[in-house]
Amino acid sequence: MKPASYAPPPAKKLLSWYAAHRRHLPWRSAPGAPADPYHVWLSEIMLQQTVVATVAPYYAKFLAAYPTVESLSAAPVESVLGMWAGLGYYARARNLHACARAVAGLGGFPRSIEGLRALPGIGPYTANAIAAIAFSLPALPVDGNIERVAARIFAIATPLPGGKKAIATAAECFMEDKAARAAPGDFAQALFDLGATICAPQSPGCGRCPWERHCAARAQGIAAALPVRGPKPARPHRTGTAYVLLDAQGDVLLLRRPPKGLLGGMLVLPEEPPVAARWRDAGAVEHVFTHFSLTLSVLAARRKTLPGGALRAPAATAPLPSVMRKALDAGRLALDDAP
Structure with missing residues (x-):
């Protein structure tokens, strides 16, 4: 049983806001159009620990060179590494190539979370993102944006990283709303956009938020202080x-x-x-x-x-x-x- 305070805010409000204010990103399908799992996967791998502005030109370059997962799988790994140069976290590029080869061998991306998790370089978050956005499965990919939104909506003040489990549990409650389960891809991307454009780390624009009236942190006047982050260890x-x-x-x-x-x-x-x-x-x-x-x-x-x-x-x-x-x-x- 989840605490009553974790009752989900209305997904319809967020989805209505998203319909009017969604970001136009190169890997997103047009409203109402099905998402290409290759595009979703490629963008999600690139976006790991990397901001949208940095990823956009790399995504365009990769898609021009490798328009399909089959073309990516057939490319020499050295060429893929060269295309990735400058994007950082280079294990992602090696896993990208290995995953492309696995997907090409399967004849396409698996349409289950378990099948996606079995692919090289795909962890729980990425599997949930592909499942929700590309295949409309009722899954929630909890990234930093969604983590921040959940911490504020439910006023979870447990410092990170120890508070991650409580925040993830709270975020799962978002999917208890029927409207969220009916449109999991749009709902996940709406949460991404809410965190990126309104529920920002330093200066949340609470007055523009479709969930302002449902936010416990806003009611308590502590939204900007959440999530609480513990001291960072010294970097060698x-x-x-x-x-x-x-x-x-x-x-x-x-x-x-x-x-x-x-x-x-x-x-x-x-x-x-x-x-x-x-x-x-x-x-x-x-x-x-x-x-x-x-x-x-x-x-x-x-x-x-x-x-x-x-x-x-x-x-x-x-x-x-x-x-x-x-x-x-x-x-x-x-x-x-x-x-």
Whole structure:
């Protein structure tokens, strides 16, 4: 039995608001049109820990290169990793390719949560999102936006991360409304949009919210303080070196990382001097990963030709992770400024 205070607010109010105010996102189907599960899956994988504005151009690029899950599955994994460069969390790209191959082998996306969960890289949230949006199954994908809405609607003040379970339990109550179960895809996306555009982290626009009268946190005057977040642990700091070696044509020498681990499978700059050269100090670049921050000292040199057999790419367009792009740009600048 769930507490009576967790009675769901009226889904019809939220769905009516969504019909008038929905965001127009490139992966969303038009109102009333069925959603393409490939589009839903691709966007959801890209949106993990990444904001909409960053994802939109990558989504368009991927869809142009791989218009179907079959075309994505047939592409070399190195090409997929190159297309993903700069989007971060690179295990997602490897799982994306593995999942595409699995789906192509099945002849399409499974139409059950259990079947979706069995695919590479698809966890509970992503399975629920695809199930609800693409297949109209009564599932609720609880992302950060929905977590925040639920914490405020039900005034759950247990600090995160310990409060996640209570918030998730409360969010499940949203689906007890018949209107939510009748249109689970629109309802989930309405909650996404409510959290992204009105029930924002810092300054919730409660006066514009279709659920304002049903929000316990609003009634108590504590909406902006929820969800309560515990202190973040200190992020470890690491250091390293990146070597930028350019040739007369503007190509840069690169290495490919091992398939697993940090930046797995991606093209990167060498960590050790690849050749004897006059290495110039190009300063340092900073980058923040999920679990640590990194300072890379950059050394740069130019040679007429690169070593035979070396991996190379045009420096201006090389498909590199963000931290390597920062280092490469610093190296190029130092060499351009050199006497």
